[in-house]
Amino acid sequence: MLNEDSETIGVLAAQILTGIIDEQVEAERLGKATTPVYRPEHRQEMTADLIIRKSCGC
Amino acid sequence: MTKKPTLRDVSRATGLSVYTVSRALSNRDGVSTASRERVLKAARDLGYVPNRAAQELRRNTRSSVAVITASTSNYYYLDLMTGIQRTLRHSDRAAIVADVAAEGVYTRAVEDSLVHDLIQSRTAGVIATLTLSRRSIQLLEKWDIPVVFVDSAPPEGADRVPSITTDNIGASMKVGAHLAGHGYTDWLFLAYPARWSTRAQCERGLCEAASAYGATLEVLESENDTASAYGTLSRYLDTPGRALPRVIIAGNNPMVHGALRVLQDRAVKVPDEVAIVAFDDSPGPRCWTLH
Numbered sequence: 561m562l563n564e565d566s567e568t569i570g571v572l573a574a575q576i577l578t579g580i581i582d583e584q585v586e587a588e589r590l591g592k593a594t595t596p597v598y599r600p601e602h603r604q605e606m607t608a609d610l611i612i613r614k615s616c617g618c
Numbered sequence: 619m620t621k622k623p624t625l626r627d628v629s630r631a632t633g634l635s636v637y638t639v640s641r642a643l644s645n646r647d648g649v650s651t652a653s654r655e656r657v658l659k660a661a662r663d664l665g666y667v668p669n670r671a672a673q674e675l676r677r678n679t680r681s682s683v684a685v686i687t688a689s690t691s692n693y694y695y696l697d698l699m700t701g702i703q704r705t706l707r708h709s710d711r712a713a714i715v716a717d718v719a720a721e722g723v724y725t726r727a728v729e730d731s732l733v734h735d736l737i738q739s740r741t742a743g744v745i746a747t748l749t750l751s752r753r754s755i756q757l758l759e760k761w762d763i764p765v766v767f768v769d770s771a772p773p774e775g776a777d778r779v780p781s782i783t784t785d786n787i788g789a790s791m792k793v794g795a796h797l798a799g800h801g802y803t804d805w806l807f808l809a810y811p812a813r814w815s816t817r818a819q820c821e822r823g824l825c826e827a828a829s830a831y832g833a834t835l836e837v838l839e840s841e842n843d844t845a846s847a848y849g850t851l852s853r854y855l856d857t858p859g860r861a862l863p864r865v866i867i868a869g870n871n872p873m874v875h876g877a878l879r880v881l882q883d884r885a886v887k888v889p890d891e892v893a894i895v896a897f898d899d900s901p902g903p904r905c906w907t908l909h
Binding site: 565567568572582595603606608610 | 680683694695697698699700701702703704705706709711713742743744745759762763764766768769778779780781782783784785786788789792793796895896897898
């Protein structure tokens, strides 16, 4: 199996999204535009681990 | 039908004003600990549930995030949701899941309808597990709804939209090296449709690996669910003159389950006769052991 560690991917995605939303909330409070601000560090690539499993035959 | 309890009912039960009850339920300041506890107890006893949508309209708190999946039967999404929920909890936000390919088949009409629904409900943000159309991205942008892609690339022309992707070419090379180490050179890639952007990277990586290790690679496309994978692989193997491949590489968890069922029905021993590889992590059957 190729372990893509989707739980960590979920954590990272939610951290990025909540960061952007929090900035929108703050911008709104200050009466500024609420357009989402995307940054280069918001784009990330993860590696996958190869996990070897063996059937016991049952 | 029984009348649903209202904010006014909680106010009456506690003897506090509607204003105070509202502030207590939304965890805002200006309410004593004793009053807050009284309100929470009364709300529990009455079965009162605050109307979050109405609260958000008044306060614009942006507390609801949508996760767009494509076939939630994939175990990958359960772990993904665990990570998302754990993180959102810290910011007092909640996630809703919307599947645009519940039966493994994607349609543009379902995506369009879903995106409209998310805008109408003023979703704070979107985590998308498949590439949305450029039109959907433009609509969400117009309404200032941020999007983060996971396990999928943003559509062409939306390169600055956030994304968390996996290096599937590197992963495919790892698979190729492992299979070559066993001397397996006859590979069948049971792939989901190219609508899922990761398919292209996986296929490209496997092609490069096959070339690097002197293996042959055949690509067999199926719809993106267990039953389709089962049917597609069965028909493939039933073709006269077709031999079993030495290795089946499944595109994801639902597809590996379909492939395993086909092999089980035909009493084919795994991995003695056919080795199985799958993209996506999975807990796997209990009778499998980790080396």
